[in-house]
Amino acid sequence: MRRLIFFLRLLNRFSVRNLRTRPWHVLAVVFGIALGAAVFTSVRLAVDASMDSFTRTMDLLSGEADFTVVRSGGRLSEDLAARLWSHPAVETASPIITSYVTVSGREDEPFLMIGLDPILDYPLRSWQIAPSSGDVSRIWLRIVTSPKTLLLSPRLARQLGLFPGHEVTLEHVNQVSRFQVAGVLEDQGLSLVEGGYVAIADLSTMQEFTGLQGWVDRIDLRLRPGATRKDIEDLRTLMPPGVRLEAPTEARESGRIMIQAYQLNLSMLSFVSLFVGMFLVYSLVSLNAASRRRELAILRSIGASSRMIFALVLSEGLILGLVGWLMAIPIGSLLVTYLVRGVSSTVNNLFVRVRVETLILDPWEILLSFAVTVLVAFIASSRPAFLATRIAPRESLMMHAAAAGATRHPYPWPLFGLVLIGLSWPLAKLPGLPGFPAAGYVAILFLVLGFSLLCTPVLRWIGTSFPPLLRRLAGEPAFLAARYVRDAGNRTAISVGALVTAMALFVALVIMVHSFRHTVSLWVYQTLAGDFFLRPKMAGINLYQDPLPPKAVEALQQVEGVDLMPYRHFELRHGKVPFEFEAVPFDLLLQHARFLLLHGNMDEIRPALIKGDGVLVSQVFMNQTGLGVGHRFKVELGPVSLDLPILGVFRDYRTRGGIVYADFRRFQELTGDLEWSGVRFFFREPPQDLKQATDRLRAQLLKGLAAEHPVEMISGAALRKEIMDIFDQTFAVTTVLLLIALTVAGLGITTTLTVLVLERIRQLNTLAAVGAGSGQIRAMIFWEALLMVITGEAVGLLCGFLMAHLLIDVINLQSFGWTFLYVVDWKALLVSLPLILATALVAALPAVRLVLKSSPAMVLKEH
């Protein structure tokens, strides 16, 4: 204990007081760490909020159910519930209908409406009517006996401004109907689903509203205690064809895996800022150790052990990390507010429906961010701490501190660098964990480390080969700068390595985002062809469960001047893998659209597709199920099984799993299902003014069809723009994270240059003493910055091109199941490179100001 107290006192007097002499430098480093830690933590908290919202909804909806009975791509007969309920092993069988609805005449977001049997459902899910609504038992009875009554969650009631007794008109696919609010729920249990925006009605009310009399979405079962495996098998035999008994968590798990993959990928990206911040800590701790070599030698000469010196220097870094983490708290609080909106919007658009209302401060996330920050600071300080132990006590006798000197590498680091780069590609090819390309990320780390280790030889090459040319072009300052950069060794290489990391990531993401955008754009404009699109209102959010009513189909068939391309759409699962199935008339679709085929030749397979003798599957479907060309696609749609060969694999970028296309007519023949999930319109004659033509069509449909049947309509141009906007919005978060990483790298360059000036103040004043003007010294510092930044940019550029390949061909493939065409946005790169260069030169200004602050007289002995 006494030793600890002594150490802490020494730490305060030796290190903390010294840190106070460099306030701006310390602030820059601490801010860099704070930014990195804040980004890392707030990204994870933001995604956790979405995950929490999603899993809470799924858990609350599942309730205490042991199993759920569902039918692939369809609904269940209500009679099945009675049959199941009569099984001796079943305690309760609760039929459920869920659907998203909107309030007529308002622009609010759709909310979830649940239709259930309050008696059968009672053992499974918890919900209570708030006493403030009135006589609870009377309200309960009204719900069960009176049609068109419902209960609202408190949050929903507040949003809509509704109270018990009020009426509200709701819109669903098939109907617009007026309801009375019987009561408001208590803020617990089922009323917390979907962020607290939910309504509950009796099952019959819901069936009448949705036009599903006699049908339900699913039946949740709770088994009696002691139910055996045999009982479960017995229950399975009661399932009609196409109906299955599954665990209620299956849907939750597939959604959770998608969000988790997104979180892991975003975490890796946000970690880059912290990783780059590590170099800041390294530079400051190195500077402190280097500038106080003599003091450390004195400590050694009066009895301090190497271990104490190590602990002293290491503790300095840990203090910086700790203070940085504390500073991250307010920064993170601001950042997380912005990120929660962006992240939940992305999750909502791309993966599953979430509605984040509250942010939970998970103590484990706070602990994780603390541990990661401290670990980063530890790693960053350990090398300077180790080098400090090598200072000999006899240095205390020297008049001036011995220069730290450029360390000659005892190890062939550049060779290690090349080995790491060489290993990265085969490593990346190793299979990853589900949704998380672990080997891919390790490969990226190898790539970045490998290229960073090449910085020293590149700097040496520049400093050896270019000085005479630089002297001729830019005079002696440029010559001196190149020479210094050649011999500075690790001290510049570490910070250039930080710039390489940030630069490589920047380049890789610019290429990846541009490649992705280019390919998505091709997909959107070629595969999603159509002048106009129509589908039932909220079809997407309701997973296409409700097709267009027959009268609507009849009305559509009367529209003139257009080719109608109806389609039938289902959301299905292959094992545990969700995917979409769409039956489309291939003869019409292939006239207007093009598929970006990865496998298969369209000219060869077109006749078979049109005949309905095969299907096309997306790349994501193939990667997630392992089924490609040469395999057979088998699926049960109600009582009917489809079994068709896979003829081709195409690129597709919808994110809720893969998609399979089959021919519409063949589908109708095989299944007898004549319904339409939606329609694409193609103008027979290309109109002169497409916008006018689509507006006329919309008006015609609104007048004829939409008056009776709520539908969603959108022009092809608007749909394609919306998809590209979602794409751009998705990458907005990524762009912010990247800019933060570049900022931290810029801070790294600033602090490194400052360190290098402080270490060489004697040399720089010698230059002044032998006739160098202040302009020449400034020019030398700028040239050093320029050479370092050019090295960082060049090496980072090369690393970035390779990293882009890993991101596109490995990370994306293993995370999301897709790849895209590698296309370089030369314009963006050519514009951004000089900007980064200019920013880095601005980063040299503090160092330049520092060198001119001291007097040249200090070179003389007594100063």
Add this chain to the structure above:
Amino acid sequence: MPNPSVNPLILAQGLTRIYPLGSTEVVGVENIDLRIDAGELVVLKGNSGSGKSTLLALLGGLDLPTGGALRVAGQDLQKATPKELNEYRRKVVGMIFQTFNLLPTLTVMENACLPALLAGRPYEEVEKKALEWLGWLHLTSRLSHYPGQLSGGEMQRTAIVRALINEPAIILADEPTGNLDSRNGQAVIELLAELNRRFGRTVILATHSTLADHCATLFLCLRDGRITEARGCDA
């Protein structure tokens, strides 16, 4: 513009340099009156803290006086602008330091040429001149060596060439033998004496040692920032 042929070459009247140190002041030099003619070899003597380095810093244009007047080669150093001081350091003085202060990333040749190249002279011309001086100082076999590869004497001789490359009228040497053994120290003193005798340079040498006593033309003793003794000698 400095004019190295004026006489006296160095004229100081009431020269003072005081350093603020927190709430107190430290006297570097105070009320120094000095006259040094061209071609002198001046030895400054005094203990540590006597003001020798301060005086050299003022004479070398590395620092500015806080009081009095100082004219060197006709240039009023107190009123000189930074640009003028820079020109002065290039053309009028050459400095030699106790710790040599060679740039570790430059070779012997490159260190030697540095002041001339900074002054904008053509490389070929400078290289030729440097080769002459380096040859005179027996450093021809060390041209491509770095300071870390040289002995103390070799480093100091390189520093001397660096000081001479711009043909300055005045050589200022601050404890040039302080980090050398007696043999090398003697050699350096001999070189400085020859620069004075043969090449007519005015040499001002601050030192503790007695090695230069026999070749001095003027002794100045300093204590507590003041000249306590000034006597001419026959070198």
